[in-house]
Amino acid sequence: MVLYGVAALALCMLVGMLIGDVLGVAVGVDANVGGVGFAMILLVVATDRLRKRGLFPKPTEQGVLFWSALYIPIVIAMASTQNVAEAIGGGPMAAIAGLGALAAGAALVPVIARIGGQSEPLPAMTEEEKAEA
Incomplete structure (x- = not known):
C-alpha cells in the first residue's frame, strides 16, 4: 500500500512536469515553468479527493507523507541548478x-x-493517540 502512495506522487510529478514544460513553451521560455509546484498542487487535490471518498488507506498515505517530507530538499536542489x-x-x-x-x-x-481569528485550543491527546504518535 505504501507503494501506491509513492506511485500517486510519481504520477502527479510527471503530470506537473508536463504542465510546466507546456507552460514554458507557451510563454516562450526554454525551461520548465512551475512543474514541481503544479505537481504538489495535483498531489494535494488528488489525495484530498481520495480521502473524502474513503479510497486513501493509511499505508498509502504513509507513502505520500514519506516523499512529502523530502519536498523542501528537492526544491532546494532544483533551485541550486539555476x-x-x-x-x-x-x-x-x-x-x-x-x-x-x-x-x-x-x-x-x-x-x-490574523486570518481566521482565534480558535479554541485542541483537546488533550488520549492514551491511544499518544501511542500512535
Missing part, C-alpha cells in the same frame, strides 16, 4: 525582484496570521 551568477551578472533586476519578494513575504506574515 544559474544565479548569470542572473545577477545580467543586471540588478534579479536582486531587486528577490528582495522585493522577500519584503512582501515578510510584510504579509502578520496579515496572514
Whole structure:
C-alpha cells in the first residue's frame, strides 16, 4: 500500500512536469515553468479527493507523507541548478525582484496570521493517540 502512495506522487510529478514544460513553451521560455509546484498542487487535490471518498488507506498515505517530507530538499536542489551568477551578472533586476519578494513575504506574515481569528485550543491527546504518535 505504501507503494501506491509513492506511485500517486510519481504520477502527479510527471503530470506537473508536463504542465510546466507546456507552460514554458507557451510563454516562450526554454525551461520548465512551475512543474514541481503544479505537481504538489495535483498531489494535494488528488489525495484530498481520495480521502473524502474513503479510497486513501493509511499505508498509502504513509507513502505520500514519506516523499512529502523530502519536498523542501528537492526544491532546494532544483533551485541550486539555476544559474544565479548569470542572473545577477545580467543586471540588478534579479536582486531587486528577490528582495522585493522577500519584503512582501515578510510584510504579509502578520496579515496572514490574523486570518481566521482565534480558535479554541485542541483537546488533550488520549492514551491511544499518544501511542500512535
